[in-house]
Amino acid sequence: MMIIRTIAFLILLGTSCHSLVRVNADTNSATRPNVVLVMTDDQGYGDLSCHGNPILKTPNIDRLSANSIRFTDFHVSPFCTPTRAALMTGNYPGYTGAYRTSSGRTMMHRDEKTIANLFGDNGYVTGMVGKWHLGDNAPHRPQDRGFQDVVWHRCGGVGQASDYWGNDYFDDTYERNGRFEKFEGYCTDVWFREGIRFIEENQTKPFFLYLALNAPHGPYRVPPEWAEPYTGNRSVTNPNFYGMIANIDHNVGILRDRIARLGLAENTILIFMTDNGTASGAKFDGLDSEAKLGYNAGMRGKKSSLYDGGHRVPFFLHWPQAGLVGGKDVHTQAAHIDVLPTLADLCGIPVSDDYKPNGISLKPLLEHTKLDDAQRSESEPELPRDHHVVQFHAGAHARAFPPQPLEYSVVMDHRWRLVNSNGQGLFDILADPAQRNNVADEHPEVVTRLRTAYQSFWEKVSPRLTPVRIDVGNPTNNPTVLCSQDWYMPSGNPPWNFGSIARRPRVTGPWMLDVRKAGRYRITLRQMPKEADKPIVAVRAKLEIAGQTHELDVKPDSRGVVFDIELPTGPTELVTWFYDNNGKAGGAYFTEVESF
Structure with missing residues (x-):
């Protein structure tokens, strides 16, 4: 039958x-x-x-x-x-x-x-x-x-x-x-x-x-x-x-x-x-x-x-x-x-x-x-996959599977969940859907199998955990309006909402850019978006890009500080600073880069 x-x-x-x-x-x-x-x-x-x-x-x-x-x-x-x-x-x-x-x-x-x-x-x-x-x-x-x-x-x-x-x-x-x-x-x-x-x-x-x-x-x-x-x-x-x-x-x-x-x-x-x-x-x-x-x-x-x-x-x-x-x-x-x-x-x-x-x-x-x-009522067809991986890349870093504690992953199949989240646990999801009982000690062979399965995933994914760049000088998106949420930080998150930006945090980071057209660019540094029409709270502005460093004083009641510079094509990083009277600096949380 x-x-x-x-x-x-x-x-x-x-x-x-x-x-x-x-x-x-x-x-x-x-x-x-x-x-x-x-x-x-x-x-x-x-x-x-x-x-x-x-x-x-x-x-x-x-x-x-x-x-x-x-x-x-x-x-x-x-x-x-x-x-x-x-x-x-x-x-x-x-x-x-x-x-x-x-x-x-x-x-x-x-x-x-x-x-x-x-x-x-x-x-x-x-x-x-x-x-x-x-x-x-x-x-x-x-x-x-x-x-x-x-x-x-x-x-x-x-x-x-x-x-x-x-x-x-x-x-x-x-x-x-x-x-x-x-x-x-x-x-x-x-x-x-x-x-x-x-x-x-x-x-x-x-x-x-x-x-x-x-x-x-x-x-x-x-x-x-x-x-x-x-x-x-x-x-x-x-x-x-x-x-x-x-x-x-x-x-x-x-x-x-x-x-x-x-x-x-x-x-x-x-x-x-x-x-x-x-x-x-x-x-x-x-x-x-x-x-x-x-x-x-x-x-x-x-x-x-x-x-x-x-x-x-x-x-x-x-x-x-x-x-x-x-x-x-x-x-x-x-x-x-x-x-x-x-x-x-x-x-x-x-x-x-x-x-x-x-x-x-x-x-x-x-x-x-x-x-x-x-x-x-018979079994569902088997698919050409016996496990799945969910990876939570902690912070801005990416690390391999345990014993490194900062990388969070789960390797799963229809029955088992091998969870690495503040420690490692193995859970039988069919018997324990609430995942209350860690049974790793009772099933070491399952832990080994799922850890081994993870390695092929990691070998495929890890080489691609590299920066992705934003275009400047792209005619379909000129000017390019940058926001601090896209600073490529080595750890933690940059200012990504107005609650954090309103405090003018003393932090800055690089935007990873790709200059698509060589020539003259106008780079406008702001602390708030142009539409907000808010004055800058700083006395001096600075930027670094493509091996160049430029500084300007911030005029009273200024909404933006404008730099006109020449850029070559290719990948580069843009880093910005606003300095106060005490020499403390945060970044330009909003920056426009326009090609002419």
Whole structure:
């Protein structure tokens, strides 16, 4: 009987694969599926009512879950940028170069090609809306990375240092295709409105839409009517956080209704996922504890933790025309690096050697869900991977696996988690989903196997943990506006938000630059962005670049200090200083570099 079922599955899989490739082989065919990928920011696995949250109400996402293929053991990175880099490229974040949230480690290497490049080169219209967090300047902006229609905010969060001055989630100024534009309304409403606009404008063509929300990332701001149902409930740690998710859920309903009314729902692959564990859905004693108040689906850890609560997230995929519906679960472990190869496989797009993703296609698992109940009761198909690595590169440094204490990693398979976070622990996730019991001493052979598996990961990733440079003199981005969040610091984080910048910290660091055009440049040093119109609190300014050192006095009430210099082409570093009357110095937290 087992042999018969296996043969039946292989026949169905082969027939389905042939059908999908045949339907999608013509790059001009209107029958190819559209793709809408919705990703929220800082919403954990437990921040959904369909995952058992007893207070938060998410009826629209619940309905999507109830009729989707649900990956129950899906993993991302423990925080923002690395997940986005992996999602865009199919590669481990460290390999891409974008493995931190600031300190010049948020940008991908120039040779990394994205899912937008892949789909755009194969006849799709590509759109990106919302949070990018993979670089604010060329050649790292979404429009530089294959997205043809973009509306986005800079930095890692609305209102952070490199975002447009004055943005606060309401009636903000965002960037549309290279130009700043004022938008009316709450940020999440704007992102969904722009996503629907993109779909409506491109409904007769195959399209790929990456709808990446900044909510429910802090600061926790939302129209009060969304938070009101959760206000006053002692079991809710942050009513605004829940209100932001409720608003997202409302917009998911509007999005799905509009897709259906346009007649696109049947042949649209709709994905819902989040970028890391919860930031504020529960109360914890540190990053790695279980929830002390609120709900975290029984998991240990939150955002930035290497325990499952930090990186195990929802992943729902819905595609009616291909039969990928019905509220069925896939239990095989999967990850963000698998999204690019999976979507390419589903859409019949060949992945060339320019990509070489570390991830694998999950299509065999999706096809398995289409078998009848008796056939699906057998084991899910085995994938060509027996483990996965999540790496948290501590600070700006990158070190190898233990015994070095500052590098945090987890090597995992379907049963085991080898966690290195302030010490090493081995956890049997099937018997102990809360990861309470370290069983490393009882299973030394598992520890050895997973440590050995880690080494191949490290050998691939570690040579790529090198600086990624920002262009100056690039005609598509002139002037280049630099922010201290991208100083390439040897340790710790540079000033990346206005709370730290307002204190004028006595620290500076280098911007890693690539001068694309030789000639005359105007470099303007500021302590606050140009739009803030704030005077400099200093008496002297200094910069070093391309082997040159220049100094100027700061004029009273000056908003910026201007240096006109000549620069040769090639890689260089720019370091800036502002000195006070006591000779103490901090950097120019905002600097414009303009080519003439």
